[in-house]
Amino acid sequence: MRFLRARRIHLSRALSALLVLGLLALLLAGCETDTPQNTFDARGEVAARQRDLFYMAMWPAIAILILVCVVLVVALLRFRRRSPDELPKQVHGNTTLELTWTIAPALLLLVLAVPTVTAIHDLGRPPRADAFHVNVTGIQWAWQFEYADLLDDRGQPLTSLGELHVPTGREISLTIRASDVIHSFWVPKLAGKLDAIPGRDNVMWLKADEDGSFSGQCAEFCGRGHAGMKLTLIAQNQEDFQAWANEQRGGGG
Amino acid sequence: MATVAGPARGNAIGEALRQARKAADTEYGIWSWIATVDHKRIGIMYGVTAFFFFLAGGIEALVIRLQLATPNGSIVNADQYSRIFTMHGTTMVFLVVMPLSAAFFNLLVPLMIGARDVAFPRLNAFSFWTFLAGGIFLNASFFTGNIFEGRLGAPDAGWFGYATLTSRQFSPGHGVDFWAMGLQILGIASMASGFNFIVTILNMRAPGMTLLRMPLFVWMTLVTSFLIIFAMPVITVALFELMFDRLFNANFFNPAAGGTPLLWQHMFWLFGHPEVYILILPAMGIVSEVLPTFARKPLFGYPFVVLSGVAIGFMSWGVWVHHMYTTGLGTIANSAFGISTMLIGVPTGVKIFSWLGTLWGGSISLRAPLMFAAGFIAMFTIGGLSGITHSIVPSDYQQQDTYYVVAHLHYVLFGGAMFALFAGIYYWFPKFSGKLLNDALGQVHFWLMLIGFNLTFFPMHISGLLGMPRRIYTYSGDNGWDLWNLMSTVGAFTIALSILVFMINVAITARRGDRAGSDPWDGRTLEWSIPSPPPPYNFAEIPRVHALDDFWHRKYTEDAQGRPVPIPAGAALAPEPEHAEGGHGIHMPSPSYFPLIAAIGFPLIAVGLIYDYAILAVGAAVLLVGLYGWALEPATEE
Numbered sequence: 001m002r003f004l005r006a007r008r009i010h011l012s013r014a015l016s017a018l019l020v021l022g023l024l025a026l027l028l029a030g031c032e033t034d035t036p037q038n039t040f041d042a043r044g045e046v047a048a049r050q051r052d053l054f055y056m057a058m059w060p061a062i063a064i065l066i067l068v069c070v071v072l073v074v075a076l077l078r079f080r081r082r083s084p085d086e087l088p089k090q091v092h093g094n095t096t097l098e099l100t101w102t103i104a105p106a107l108l109l110l111v112l113a114v115p116t117v118t119a120i121h122d123l124g125r126p127p128r129a130d131a132f133h134v135n136v137t138g139i140q141w142a143w144q145f146e147y148a149d150l151l152d153d154r155g156q157p158l159t160s161l162g163e164l165h166v167p168t169g170r171e172i173s174l175t176i177r178a179s180d181v182i183h184s185f186w187v188p189k190l191a192g193k194l195d196a197i198p199g200r201d202n203v204m205w206l207k208a209d210e211d212g213s214f215s216g217q218c219a220e221f222c223g224r225g226h227a228g229m230k231l232t233l234i235a236q237n238q239e240d241f242q243a244w245a246n247e248q249r250g251g252g253g
Numbered sequence: 254m255a256t257v258a259g260p261a262r263g264n265a266i267g268e269a270l271r272q273a274r275k276a277a278d279t280e281y282g283i284w285s286w287i288a289t290v291d292h293k294r295i296g297i298m299y300g301v302t303a304f305f306f307f308l309a310g311g312i313e314a315l316v317i318r319l320q321l322a323t324p325n326g327s328i329v330n331a332d333q334y335s336r337i338f339t340m341h342g343t344t345m346v347f348l349v350v351m352p353l354s355a356a357f358f359n360l361l362v363p364l365m366i367g368a369r370d371v372a373f374p375r376l377n378a379f380s381f382w383t384f385l386a387g388g389i390f391l392n393a394s395f396f397t398g399n400i401f402e403g404r405l406g407a408p409d410a411g412w413f414g415y416a417t418l419t420s421r422q423f424s425p426g427h428g429v430d431f432w433a434m435g436l437q438i439l440g441i442a443s444m445a446s447g448f449n450f451i452v453t454i455l456n457m458r459a460p461g462m463t464l465l466r467m468p469l470f471v472w473m474t475l476v477t478s479f480l481i482i483f484a485m486p487v488i489t490v491a492l493f494e495l496m497f498d499r500l501f502n503a504n505f506f507n508p509a510a511g512g513t514p515l516l517w518q519h520m521f522w523l524f525g526h527p528e529v530y531i532l533i534l535p536a537m538g539i540v541s542e543v544l545p546t547f548a549r550k551p552l553f554g555y556p557f558v559v560l561s562g563v564a565i566g567f568m569s570w571g572v573w574v575h576h577m578y579t580t581g582l583g584t585i586a587n588s589a590f591g592i593s594t595m596l597i598g599v600p601t602g603v604k605i606f607s608w609l610g611t612l613w614g615g616s617i618s619l620r621a622p623l624m625f626a627a628g629f630i631a632m633f634t635i636g637g638l639s640g641i642t643h644s645i646v647p648s649d650y651q652q653q654d655t656y657y658v659v660a661h662l663h664y665v666l667f668g669g670a671m672f673a674l675f676a677g678i679y680y681w682f683p684k685f686s687g688k689l690l691n692d693a694l695g696q697v698h699f700w701l702m703l704i705g706f707n708l709t710f711f712p713m714h715i716s717g718l719l720g721m722p723r724r725i726y727t728y729s730g731d732n733g734w735d736l737w738n739l740m741s742t743v744g745a746f747t748i749a750l751s752i753l754v755f756m757i758n759v760a761i762t763a764r765r766g767d768r769a770g771s772d773p774w775d776g777r778t779l780e781w782s783i784p785s786p787p788p789p790y791n792f793a794e795i796p797r798v799h800a801l802d803d804f805w806h807r808k809y810t811e812d813a814q815g816r817p818v819p820i821p822a823g824a825a826l827a828p829e830p831e832h833a834e835g836g837h838g839i840h841m842p843s844p845s846y847f848p849l850i851a852a853i854g855f856p857l858i859a860v861g862l863i864y865d866y867a868i869l870a871v872g873a874a875v876l877l878v879g880l881y882g883w884a885l886e887p888a889t890e891e
Contacts, residue, residue, distance in 0.1 A: 036720070050647045058642060072612070076627060079612065079614060087818075088817075093557070093610075097606075117592070124583070182417070192650020193651070193653060199509075221724040224335060
């Protein structure tokens with residue numbers, strides 16, 4: 001009987017350890033891969049900053065989780081009832097401990113708050129005057145792009161649907177709006193999302209550090225076609241970008 | 254049954270009503286339940302009803318998980334999917350977790366404070382019937398489409414119902430009307446019970462039960478009730494504006510006519526964030542009762558835990574913008590609400606550490622209630638910590654509206670609230686049924702649910718970080734999301750299996766469970782001092798309270814080292830004797846049919862607003878009859 005109970009305890013200890021380790025392994029397996037919308041695989045300044053902030057919060061969070069789980073499991077095993085009439089000492093509290101676990105987390109959070117607020121302001125600044133400007137409109141269920149800086153023969157801005165072409169390395173300024181319901185513009189490898197809200201202009205900037213096509217999709221539920229409301233951001237070097245723009249003009253705009 | 258009567262005119266109607274009330278004033282039969290004003294019976298009805306809605310919401314979840322099990326799933330189409338996830342969210346929040354908490358409020362608060370019933374027993378019955386009416390009304394929306402052609406009529410704009418997707422232009426059909434008015438009806442039920450429990454807790458405590466001698470669950474009920482009565486009016490206004498837009502072409506949210514879609518979001522989340530704490534505080538209360546009993550040790554730092562609960566209540570009003578970081582409110586707003594969101598983690602942390610402190614050094618009985626409570630601590634900690642990552646605003650720009658958020662909220666509301674509610678069910682089941690649930694099956698239920706839950710929701714952190722947005726009905730196979738989604742689906746069915754084990758357990762226990770005495774767990778609070786199940790009048794004699802955990806102190810005294818010493822039987826106040834011959838001397842409120850009649854009026858009014866004002870008139874008449882009869886009938890039989 002005692003042997004059985006001992007085995008059960010080892011089993012549950014092993015199970016808990018396995019659970020925590022398994023969860024961690026999963027999390028790490030999910031990171032550093034290059035799937036199309038992986039937020040860890042940042043290819044631009046904005047997304048990289050956002051990813052680093054996530055790591056900054058994630059590691060202390062994992063440490064606290066392990067601490068809580070270890071204390072919990074140890075308490076359950078070490079202080080399990082061994083006889084039905086066992087009566088423990090009645091401890092009602094401990095002011096020092098209670099103050100400690102109020103103040104310590106508050107301090108930790110303050111430490112996290114400083115880089116957070118700094119990043120909110122750095123990333124939330126208005127786009128530079130020399131940024132390449134695009135108006136983005138969310139429509140049920142497509143993304144329309146209007147290139148304010150690229151005019152066709154008649155002086156109208158070029159437009160495209162579903163594909164957003166931008167020059168690599170240059171700051172891109174996006175004015176985001178919606179024509180019907182709320183959508184959310186999101187290209188995970190380059191930047192977090194910003195909502196497209198009817199009757200409102202939202203502005204963000206981002207930058208692609210390298211050439212390539214980056215996939216994104218609408219992140220705010222917008223009706224039946226929500227799942228299909230995708231876009232591709234194509235970052236090109238100056239030469240290819242100009243070629244694309246010229247081709248668009250030649251095509252009649 | 255002569256229950257449909259106007260203002261009693263003449264003796265015939267009055268006499269018929271008296272007869273009907275008398276017929277219901279028994280302990281058996283359907284009418285005794287329909288007309289009951291007994292808080293325990295109302296609590297049981299709340300619990301059973303909420304469990305049925307839990308099964309409905311759970312089936313909706315399984316459909317969602319089947320659809321997403323593989324890329325390009327084809328179980329449902331986009332339209333059906335929208336309606337099903339909308340109903341899943343709405344059901345689980347308003348028809349499951351809130352009423353399950355209400356069930357515990359009803360069952361426990363009067364017993365824990367040493368009262369014979371709540372302050373307004375008929376209002377309490379009215380709350381329940383109105384909740385039931387609202388729940389049925391909301392689910393009836395499914396049938397307003399054409400089910401046989403696969404067209405569901407349910408709302409399709411998400412449980413958050415963001416304008417302008419809820420406008421008639423973008424959501425034709427009546428789904429959103431049913432949703433908005435269903436929530437209004439449920440709001441009435443919540444408001445009524447919120448006021449009822451505030452008055453009950455403040456006014457009906459037994460002599461000697463000062464505020465700081467109240468069990469923690471009662472404290473959390475009080476805080477939750479205040480949150481309800483302040484939060485519900487906010488969503489009520491928002492829903493009225495939505496109904497005006499839809500029914501009468503008003504322009505509250507229509508940008509083409511100068512309205513602002515964002516106004517809805519501010520109101521919805523100003524309600525919605527306190528709502529999150531309305532869902533989780535009762536769960537915290539339950540855990541704070543279960544742990545001390547099963548560790549045979551008082552709650553560690555009781556005043557700190559009380560205060561942190563109150564602090565959470567206040568702070569819950571200052572964090573709503575964290576649902577809206579990506580709406581473009583500007584750097585100052587986002588910084589302020591980022592910091593407030595971090596800060597609400599502090600009182601939450603205090604609670605978690607205090608629970609650990611309660612277990613530490615105790616004598617812990619690893620029965621099912623304790624296992625669920627311990628599961629709650631671990632799972633809720635994960636949810637709380639992922640909540641902290643949301644307060645890192647720029648990082649949240651990436652995670653907002655992805656499966657990472659789905660993972661977070663389920664760790665809080667399922668890993669948190671539902672685990673705690675199951676802890677409560679296993680803990681108090683013997684008190685109200687007189688029988689102990691089978692512990693072995695309870696352990697199987699717990700482990701299956703813990704494994705299934707983590708298998709479902711932990712991978713969602715990853716699919717979210719890999720860029721999978723919420724509320725998409727399908728996805729292609731090249732995003733690296735397949736494995737995580739398949740795991741989630743397998744996990745969801747594991748949870749379903751665990752719920753099946755629970756249902757089997759209840760069925761077996763009902764047939765042949767071990768009889769529970771009045772105090773099967775060596776409890777600490779007053780409900781364990783009376784028989785199981787308690788008599789209708791609860792306490793033959795209203796107890797006198799001398800301490801926190803008063804019942805424990807009747808059983809044990811402490812020696813010089815602070816170790817408890819049992820008080821020899823006979824020397825102590827034994828559990829309440831069953832004298833008073835079935836409590837004949839005790840006057841309890843009479844049963845009443847009028848709360849039910851009044852409640853029936855609401856869905857009729859709502860149906861009338863949608864389809865035909867004639868039905869509205871009928872509904873209003875029914876409501877008036879109910880309220881009039883209620884006002885005029887005597888509270889107790891002369």
